[in-house]
Amino acid sequence: MTAIPILDVQRLTKTYRTGAGELNVLKEISFSLPQGATCAILGPSGSGKTTLLGLCAGLDRPTSGSVLLNGDPLADMDEDERARVRNQHVGFVFQNFQLIPTLTALENVTVPMELRGDRAARALGLELLQRVGLGDRVAHYPTQLSGGEQQRVALARAFINRPKILFADEPTGNLDAETSSGIIDIMMELNRSAGTALVLVTHDPDVAGLTGRTIRLRSGEAV
Amino acid sequence: MHPSFIWKMAWRDSRSSRRRLLVFSISITLGIAALVSIGSFRNSVSQAIDDQARSLIGADLIVESSRPFKAEEEMFLRSLGAPQARETRFTTMAVFPAGGGTRLVHVRAIGGDFPFYGTMETEPASAAREFRDGTRAVVEESLLIQFGARVGDRVRIGDVEFSVAGAVHKMPGEASAGASFAPRVYIPLQDLPATNLLKPGSIAQYRNYVKFPASADVEARVKLIEPEMQRLNLEYDTVAKRKKDLGAALENLYRFLNLVGFIALLLGAVGVASAIQAHLQQKHRTGAILRCLGASARSTVFVYLLQAAAMGLVGATAGAALGVAMQRVFPAILNSLIPLPISTSIAWEPILRGMLVGFAICVLFALPSLLRFRKVAPLLVLRSSTEGDGRGGRSSFDPLVTVVYLIIAGSVTAFAISQTETWTRGLVFAAVLGLSISIFAGMAKLLIVLVRKFFPHNWSFALRQGLANLYRPNNRTLLLTVSLGLGTFLLLNLYLSREVLLAQFRSIDAKDQPNIFLFDIQPDQTRGVADIVRSSGLRVIQEAPVVTMRLSEIKGRKTSDILADPKRKIPEWQLQREYRCTYREQLSNTEKVTEGEWIGRVDYHPGDAVPISIDKDIAKDFEAKLGDELVFDLQGVPIKTRIASTRDIDWKRFQTNFFVVFPAGVLEAAPTFNVLVSRVNDANESARLQSAVVAQYPNVSALDLTSVIQTVDAILSKVALVIRVMSLFTVGAGLIVLASTIWSGRYQRLRESILLRTLGASRMQIWKILCAEYAMLGVLASGTGIVLAVASSWALARFVFKLDYAPSIWPLLVAALAVSGLTVIIGLLTSRGIGSAPPLEILRAEAE
Incomplete structure (x- = not known):
């Protein structure tokens, strides 16, 4: 019996209607990612990387085509069902970190577990913050943390639910080279130890090279 | 989302904005404070009315007449049992001989132990009892202040000089504000004849106070004697009646105050709505992150609904506290308008009601913004440009938001109806409010369009x-x-x-x-008084004879029969009142004939129907038209009349106006007193004229505009x-x-x-x-x-x-x-x- 791929994308197309006519942002993209595998989406600005990531993670609806996440067709779900899938199976890391500014580092990390009412959230959150090297900054607010530290909090948050797949949107885009490599290392290490699949959006070929597979995008088409 | 997380998230997320949210919540505080203080005041007053009901009139029953009680009536009054007390009330001039000051006063000549309930409060306290022994008077404090008089000084009423025994503070059944029009002077009833003031035709009220045994059922007894009182044309008052009248008067005041308070609350609610909208606008990113991490739209909205509810609770609680503190203000201001001492106590019902209304309105007004927040797209975390979507596409139609707006409109209308207690008034209030809001919104939109179009x-x-x-x-x-x-x-x-x-x-x-009235002038004094006015260099603007009579028949039906008719539409007071009529040849400049023909003089033979002119509103009340017959009772003599014309009278003018005007040639021989109207230029001139008139004619009274x-x-x-x-x-x-x-x-x-x-x-x-x-x-x-x-x-x-x-x-x-x-x-x-x-x-x- 073959295992279900964690992500199965078929003929995915996204079109925006603009004043000047239709704008094809993504054209018929198809790929499949086995459980635990890693993959990079590489391409210049405006090539449709982030749109593809948003569609794969169920943050947006495609114009046509399908996305199966852990075998579940996202297109058939309403927004709240997709939210539940995200909570159960998906982790996120964003270029601009997207921490909730009114919550401390620890509270940010525990949000996904607390959403489910899981009482072990605090202990697990503390452990993850230790692992990303922020054991002494748990009570700090995002504005009191540097960019690299904020991204490490975001990483801890992404892994707290032991997601089956992690979507990372240019996770080092706002960081300097040294901090970036630290973040990538932590991400890869967490990925390996938890067996999480990884979809990494980047425009850096070196970062893409660390993953098992690279999808190159140009003007919305896989090349 | 797990419920406990919603609470946690609401609390944590409020950290940076708690102070701001607190300030926003104050928006509704003042409105609630207003509602709570008015509600508490209302409670205190109705409590006071219940507690001190009997002292509202100082007796169980007051029987009243505008002429001295006749033998038959005296017999009826005696049958009511003891104890009883008597009072004769009238207005006249009081003179303080020491300084020569004169002023129109209300004389209350009291005989017997009135009040039976409550106490007459005087300064010194002993005066309330002492003045009854004779030739002493208790007067309103304002009178003493006005003329610089003290206890022990003299005050002349008619032909008698009284010694001032003290100042009155409170008398059961009387609000002090009502007295300031003409200050009160209490004298013993036995001294009244010596004043020589009351003559046939003089206007006075004759009252008889009755106290029933403590065990008696006042209502039942009054019901029993009611037909007899009606037959005798006697008016009466009981605690229950007075309570009802007072309650109705106060209800109007509450209603008005409540609406003003409600408007303050509405404004506050608009403030809360705008604050929540702005707060949520800043929370779009947080909302998107929560959605991205798996929170449902509903739970995300709940997080902020909790914050809004907390704001409402804080604002409502602060408002209730302020309202409780404020309720002391109303009794202090309105003390002299309400004939009872009001104590302030904390009543929970108005507090809770105010808080509930405030809290509900706060949450209700926050709902539209909150509902739009459920449309915040998780995609916002990837692209800030999707912010537009996150705002829920305000232009896009959202049925739920529309429903909430309808609920808001319905609640405001319902509240307005509950406050005004009539459907139409409540609807009108709500409609006017809605219309105003639409006009303001329309103007704002228009301005936006104009600014864009004609941008400088x-x-x-x-x-x-x-x-x-x-x-x-x-x-x-x-x-x-x-x-x-x-x-x-x-x-x-x-x-x-x-x-x-x-x-x-x-x-x-x-x-x-005209700005001064001289009245109670006897027919033989008319010329003399007019001479005094002219010799003071003043004009006699108007002179009118006044004849008082009662209505005994309308269109062939006896007024007593009409009164007994449960289906009658004519108000009781119209049937029972004394009509002060005049006779003259010309119309005055404050009236004009609306229907019929003005007849200025007739050649009268007893038994003729006199062509009269009546006020058009009274004619409407009587359901009478031109040619209909009215019969008046002039001290036992019936006078048949027919309506020859109706008049529109400008009652706003300070002049003598009459509901009923007879033509000349009919009433000349009847018991009459005269009224003279003039104009004085200042207070000194007024005082000089009053002194001169009263010195010569003590029974003549003066009223200065x-x-x-x-x-x-x-x-x-x-x-x-x-x-x-x-x-x-x-x-x-x-x-x-x-x-x-x-x-x-x-x-x-x-x-x-x-x-x-x-x-x-x-x-x-x-x-x-x-x-x-x-x-x-x-x-x-x-x-x-x-x-x-x-x-x-x-x-x-x-x-x-x-x-x-x-x-x-x-x-x-x-x-x-x-x-x-x-x-x-x-x-x-x-x-x-x-x-x-x-x-x-x-x-x-x-x-x-």
């Missing part, structure tokens, strides 16, 4: 920026115009309406209009003080809403200003931009408010008060300047720091 491209950068801010995305033009404009409208409307009423009183005193205006002014200013206190609630709420609305837009302003500063704008330029924007808003809002206030106060004057309308321009200018100025000042104060702090620092501190 040649203005300075700062002015152009400020102006453009009025229509840029996320502008607060609509909200501020509605809240500020509504506030201006309400205040100005209250002010203008009061001006209309006061102007009416002032116009009475206009040049050449100045004292009437003073009395009306005193009562009005008390009422006006209450209205002003209530208006302050509205103004206060309006200003808090203004501050919170501007503050809630601060984040957006901040980002724009920082960007401009980064691009090289100076602090001054940023201030100018903000000034221009707030000034434009202030002018727009106040302008709309002023136009509406003028229109509605005109309508009130024209259709409700039926008075002339000519508002002065000054209050309008002051309102425009004050509102625009306050908008700019509060706008700049709440924007403090935006122009000066380093951009990065602000960005970090105010990031959310």
Whole structure:
């Protein structure tokens, strides 16, 4: 019996209607990612990387085509069902970190577990913050943390639910080279130890090279 | 989402905005304080009325007549049992011989142990008992103050000089404010004949107070004797009747105050709604992150619903606390208008009701913004450009939001109906409110369109920026115009309406209009009194004989039969009252004939039907038309009349007007007293005339318009003080809403200003931009408010008060300047720091 791929994308197309006519942002993209595998989406600005990531993670609806996440067709779900899938199976890391500014580092990390009412959230959150090297900054607010530290909090948050797949949107885009490599290392290490699949959006070929597979995008088409 | 997380998230997320949310919640505090204090006051008063019911009239039953009791009536009164007391009331002039001061007073000549319930409070306390022994009087304190008199001084009433035994503070059943029109003087009944004041035809009330045994059922007994009292044409009063009248009068006051309080609360609710909207606008990213991490739309909304509910609770609690503290204010102001001592105690019912209303309205008004928040797209975390979607596409139709708006409109209408206690009034109130809001919103929209269309491209950068801010995305033009404009409208409307009423009183005193009445002039004194007036250099503007009579038949039906008819439409007082009629050949200048023919003189033979002229409203009450017959009873002699004409009378003029006018040639021989109307130029002239007349004719009374205006002014200013206190609630709420609305837009302003500063704008330029924007808003809002206030106060004057309308321009200018100025000042104060702090620092501190 073959295992279900964690992500199965078929003929995915996204079109925006603009004043000047239709704008094809993504054209018929198809790929499949086995459980635990890693993959990079590489391409210049405006090539449709982030749109593809948003569609794969169920943050947006495609114009046509399908996305199966852990075998579940996202297109058939309403927004709240997709939210539940995200909570159960998906982790996120964003270029601009997207921490909730009114919550401390620890509270940010525990949000996904607390959403489910899981009482072990605090202990697990503390452990993850230790692992990303922020054991002494748990009570700090995002504005009191540097960019690299904020991204490490975001990483801890992404892994707290032991997601089956992690979507990372240019996770080092706002960081300097040294901090970036630290973040990538932590991400890869967490990925390996938890067996999480990884979809990494980047425009850096070196970062893409660390993953098992690279999808190159140009003007919305896989090349 | 797990429920516990919603609570946790709501609490944690509020961290950076708690202080701000707290300030926003104050928006509803004043409105609730108003409702709670009025409700508590109402409770205290009805408690006082229940507790002290019997002292409301000081007896179980008052039987009253406008002439001395006849033998038959005395027999009836004796049958009612003991104890009883007597009182004769009338107005006359009191003279303080020491200083020569004269003033119209209400004499109450008391015989017996009245009051049976409650106590007559005097200073010294012993005076209440002592004056009854003879030739001593207890007088209103204001009278002593006016003439610099003291206890022991003399006061002359008619032919008797009394020694002042003390000053009266409180008498059961009498509100002190009612007495200020003519101050009260209590004398013993046995001294009344010696005063020589009451002559046939004199106007006086004769009262008989009855106390039933403690075990008696007062209601049942009164019901039993009611037919007999009606047959004898005796009026009566009981505790139950008085309680009902007092309750009805107070209900009107509560209703009015409650509506003003409700408007303050509504303004506050608008403030809360705008604060929540702004708060949520800053929470879009948090909402998107939560959605991204797996929170459902509903739970995300719940997080902020909890925050809004908490705001409502805090605002409502603070309002209730303030209201409890405030309830002491009303008794202090209205003490002299209510004939009972009012104690303030904490009543939970109005407090809880006020809090509930406040809390509900707060949450209800927050709901539209909250519902739109459920449309925040998780995609926002990837692209800030999807922010537009996150706002829920305001232009897109959301049925749920529409339902909430309908619920809001329904609740406001329901509340208005519950406050005014009639369907029509409540609906009218709600409709006017809805219409005003639509007009304000329409004006704001129109302005936005006009500014865009005719944009002054040649203005300075700062002015152009400020102006453009009025229509840029996320502008607060609509909200501020509605809240500020509504506030201006309400205040100005209250002010203008009061001006209309006061102007009416002032116009009475206009040049050449009569302002002094001399009355109770006996027929043989008419010439003498007129001579005194003329020799004082004054004009006799009008002289009229007055004949008092009662109505005994209308269109062939006896008034006693009509009274007994349960289906009658004619008001009881119209049937039982004394008609003070006059006779003359010409119409006066305050009346004109609306129907029929004016007949000035007839050749009368007993038994003829006299062609009379009656007031057109009374004719309507009687359901009588021209030619119908009325029979009057003139001291036992029936006088048959027929309606020859109806008149429209201008009652607002300070002149003698009569419901019923006879032609000359009929009543000349009847018992008559005369009235003389003149004009004095100042208080000295008035005092000189009064002294001269009273010195020669002690039975003649004088009423000076100045004292009437003073009395009306005193009562009005008390009422006006209450209205002003209530208006302050509205103004206060309006200003808090203004501050919170501007503050809630601060984040957006901040980002724009920082960007401009980064691009090289100076602090001054940023201030100018903000000034221009707030000034434009202030002018727009106040302008709309002023136009509406003028229109509605005109309508009130024209259709409700039926008075002339000519508002002065000054209050309008002051309102425009004050509102625009306050908008700019509060706008700049709440924007403090935006122009000066380093951009990065602000960005970090105010990031959310």
